[in-house]
Amino acid sequence: MPTPELEARRISLLLVEDNQDDAALLERFLKRNGFAPLVTRVETAEEMSAAIAAHPPDVVIADYNLPRFSGPEALDLVRQSGFDLPFVMMSGAISEETAVESMRRGAQDYVTKQNLARLVPVLERELREAAARRSRVAAERALELAEMRFHRLVDAMPLGLLIGQSSGRITYANDAAVRLLGYGEVELMTGTISLMNILPGLQKSFIALNSDEMKEPFEFVCLTASGEQIETLVGLTFLDREGVNRTEENREIAVFIADLRHQKKSEEVLRRTEKLAVAGRLAASIAHEINNPLAAITNCLYLVQQSQMDEMGRSYLEMAQKELDRVAQITVQTLRFHRQSSRPVHTEPGELVETVVALFESRIRRQSVTISKRFRSTQPLFAYEGEVRQVIVNLLGNAIDAMPSGGRLVIRTAEANDQVTGTKGLILTISDTGSGMDQETIDHLFEPFFSTKGVTGTGLGLWVSKEIVDRHHGRIQVRSRKAREGQGGGTTFRIFLPLGGVPASASGAEAIDSLDRSDVRTGIVA
Structure with missing residues (x-):
């Protein structure tokens, strides 16, 4: 048979008892009946509160009557402590009514000192039930924690x-x-x-x-x-x-x-970008192929001009030569748009604007648009030339579209310091006297695929333009007034580009990125 020491169950016991002999008797009794009690004896409410706070016991046994304390008062302290502690009332003589009242107030059981044999099953039962309650509370807390973490996870x-x-x-x-x-x-x-x-x-x-x-x-x-x-x-x-x-x-x-809205929009951007890139490469290829017959026609005209002819014939030849020069200029511009440089270069802003205006010359004449140019910038701009040219193309094209029945187009360049950063840069202003825009249109102007031109517009021009300006660490601003009866409208775009432009270290991956984006811009030109 195993020794009692091996079978003993360790318990922490808080004993509310003023009689040392009764306390020693109870401790010996528990040891003889399979327990190894660690007994803390207290006689007052202060001692009991301090003991619970220092080390909550497994079980509390309280004598009903003490000189300066009582079992019911001890029971109230246990309930106020917030701990789930089994409480057993004990007395030398206790009536049935008193025992029932104690249990009604929260005591788990009562035992008389004359019947300690009953204490063993009471303690075993209460310790077992207390352990079950603690497990249940721990499970409930774990469930609450899991639910809280679940809600935080799914809400995040x-x-x-x-x-x-x-x-x-x-x-x-x-x-x-x-x-x-x-x-x-x-x-x-x-x-x-x-x-x-x-x-x-x-x-x-x-x-x-x-x-x-x-x-x-x-x-x-x-x-x-x-x-x-x-x-x-x-x-x-x-x-x-x-x-x-x-x-x-x-x-x-x-x-x-x-x-999937953002993903779908990105996919649509990619599809349109690929189509525009193909169109741009095709336009550049056609322009390249046109150069050969253009050279032959130019040589033929030169030879004819060397021959004898009347004044009318010579005027026709000069007219043909002039138009042929315009075709040659258009093919050169188309090729330049496609063959973007992979690195930023120094470019003269006025010349850059003039090359773009030349592309729209026929439309400007056809729509009876008068154009005013004033270039006050003298320092070159360090930038991706093709990208900046594309911004000017988009803005000039929109301005001319806004004046189908004629109007005035004003283009200005000037040097100024940025009001926010103090950086020295170029200000390009493009104004028209067209139909203008309302505030709602302006709010969506730089969003991809937003267009006021119906099926004829891609809705990418201004979006790409803003991306280019941002990439050059610049800013693009717009002011517009919607045309109303008796009051004209118009739109002004103002672009600030630092003269230092993009970082000189923009090469490698950034250069490749610039070449990839040039396909998009070439397509928009086409």
Whole structure:
């Protein structure tokens, strides 16, 4: 038979007792009955409070009557301490009514000093139940912590999450879903809005979901609170376990929703960029091929001019030569737009503007647009020449488009210091007397694919222009007045570019990036 020491159960005992002999008797009794008690004896409320605060015991046994303290007062202290401590009332003589009242107030049991044998099963039971309560409380706290972490996690993730039933009722929506859909959280979970309202036709996907594994994500059109249709990526999974009839409406389901609008826009930008790049390369190829017959025609005209002819014939030859020079200039400009330099260079702003104006010469004449130019900048600009030229092309093209029935185009360059940074730079101003724009149009002017020209516009020109200016550490500003009856309109674009331009170290990957972007700009010119 094992020795008592090996069988002894260690317990920490807080004993509220004024009689040392009774305390020693109780300790010996517990040792004889399988316990190894570590006894702390107290006689007053102060001693008891200090003992509990220093080391909460496994169990409290309190004598009912003490000279300066009592069992009921000790029970109140235990309840006020906040600890879940088994409490056993003990007395030499206690009536049944007193025992019942003690248990009503929170004592787990009562034992008389004359019947200590009953104390052993009481302690075993209370220690066992206290351990069970602590385990239950720990499990509840762990569950609360897990739920809190779950809510923090799903509210922080960018994916929208809706949890509901296969009938369509929504029981949970995270912050991302609320922001994406435009509904209020309460509105989503009161039953007025169902999964079918947000994702019409989703019921078919529920039926197809015949396992507990997550359904492969698929693209789906989602309806927001405003009625807007947005493209999303949706993932589905059932949250309940096997054994539930899959045709019932009480199946719990999780719906993950990812907003694809930005991705779709990026894909569209890429598709249009590729098309524009191809168009740009084709234009450059055509311009290159035209150079050969142009050279032959120029030589022929020169030979004809050397021969004898009347005044009228010579005037026709001069007219042909002039137009041929214009064609040659256009082909040279087209090639220059495609063959962008991979490094920034020093360029004279006035000359750069003149090369662009020459491209629009025929349109300017055809639309009866008068042009005023004033170039006051003397220092060269250090920049990607092709990129800056493309900005001027976009702004001049828009200005001429805004004056289909004629108007005035003003182009100015000047040197000035930036009001924000104090950097010395070039200010390019392009003004027109066209139809002008309202504030809503101006607010969206530099967004990709925003266009006021209908099917004739790509909506990329000003967006690309702003990207180029930003890359040169500059700024682009716009002021406009919408034309109204009896009052003319007009628009002014003001661009500031530091004379130092982009960093001189812009090479390698940045140079390659510039070459890639040049395809886009060439396409826009075409």
